[in-house]
Amino acid sequence: MQMHDTIESLRRALQSVRQCGQRIVFVPTMGNLHDGHIALMRQARAHGDCVVASIFVNRLQFRPGEDFDKYPRTLAADCEKLVAANVDHLFAPPEHELYPTPQRYVVEPPPEHADILEGAFRPGHFRGVATVVMKLFHIVEPHAALFGKKDYQQYLVLSTMVREFALPIEIIPGETVRAQDGLALSSRNGYLSPEERREAPRLYRTLLAVAEAVRTGDHRYAHLESEAMAQLSAHGWQPDYIAIRRRSDLHPPSKTDEPLIVLGAARLGTTRLIDNLEI
Numbered sequence: 001m002q003m004h005d006t007i008e009s010l011r012r013a014l015q016s017v018r019q020c021g022q023r024i025v026f027v028p029t030m031g032n033l034h035d036g037h038i039a040l041m042r043q044a045r046a047h048g049d050c051v052v053a054s055i056f057v058n059r060l061q062f063r064p065g066e067d068f069d070k071y072p073r074t075l076a077a078d079c080e081k082l083v084a085a086n087v088d089h090l091f092a093p094p095e096h097e098l099y100p101t102p103q104r105y106v107v108e109p110p111p112e113h114a115d116i117l118e119g120a121f122r123p124g125h126f127r128g129v130a131t132v133v134m135k136l137f138h139i140v141e142p143h144a145a146l147f148g149k150k151d152y153q154q155y156l157v158l159s160t161m162v163r164e165f166a167l168p169i170e171i172i173p174g175e176t177v178r179a180q181d182g183l184a185l186s187s188r189n190g191y192l193s194p195e196e197r198r199e200a201p202r203l204y205r206t207l208l209a210v211a212e213a214v215r216t217g218d219h220r221y222a223h224l225e226s227e228a229m230a231q232l233s234a235h236g237w238q239p240d241y242i243a244i245r246r247r248s249d250l251h252p253p254s255k256t257d258e259p260l261i262v263l264g265a266a267r268l269g270t271t272r273l274i275d276n277l278e279i
Helices: 007-018 035-044 075-084 123-138 149-164 187-193 194-199 202-215 223-234
Strands: 002-004 024-029 050-055 089-091 144-148 170-174 236-245 260-268 273-278
Touching: 002 007, 007 024, 007 050, 007 089, 024 035, 024 075, 024 123, 035 075, 035 144, 035 170, 050 075, 050 123, 089 123, 123 149, 144 187, 149 170, 149 260, 149 273, 187 223, 187 273, 202 223, 202 236, 202 260, 202 273, 223 236
Parallel strands: 002 089, 024 050, 024 144, 050 089, 144 170
Antiparallel strands: 236 260, 260 273
16 A cells, blocks of 8 residues: 655656556545454455545534544554455545634534534534545545445535536445444544443434334334433433434435435434344
């Protein structure tokens, strides 16, 4: 694996890859890699000849008071995992390389995608995500890029951004990878205490119960949502939302026969977890 900490170095390396006619597949991350990330790397190999990963903790997508400063930086361990996953190139720039001056030009996703669900609780988050991903796309110029569906709203925002800007990039979703007890793998799971880790799968089980109720014909969506939040609260969680939405745009359902998804976000102790299940 070749590691690059400058834009010039990466571009020079990928230019020779393109000259050989190889298909470049890109997996952007913030590091602190787990099995879910590695599954994306392996999936990427099936979609191209050259796999490029990035590790960059993006300040723009963190609000004041969020965990930017304490977000785990584990570059050495991450490199070992990427080498084992047969990644070809890693772009791991310092902040001043990607943002040599304050980033005044930004990508502003539409409010109907960016200001609901996660965006309602993390204002500006998707502006930061879309801006850094757009910048990385222009640096890497991949033929395809992979994003995990655990962050479903992010996947929707970025795939829509690519489509509306007519970027020549195929966006490929990766299925959520779970621990044996159902907990969706996340870098933030490392913040959980042992007791909280034992409790954490309840979010998945709660979404599972909601999804099953909808599949069996219960269309009392608001009731199911409020009941699920109440159950989490009764076990010490602080839920932000449990929401049944259309997969296409994450708006409330208007028909009973359209593809749906149930999404949840809740705080357990000081750790905020998110998850979703397609229905």
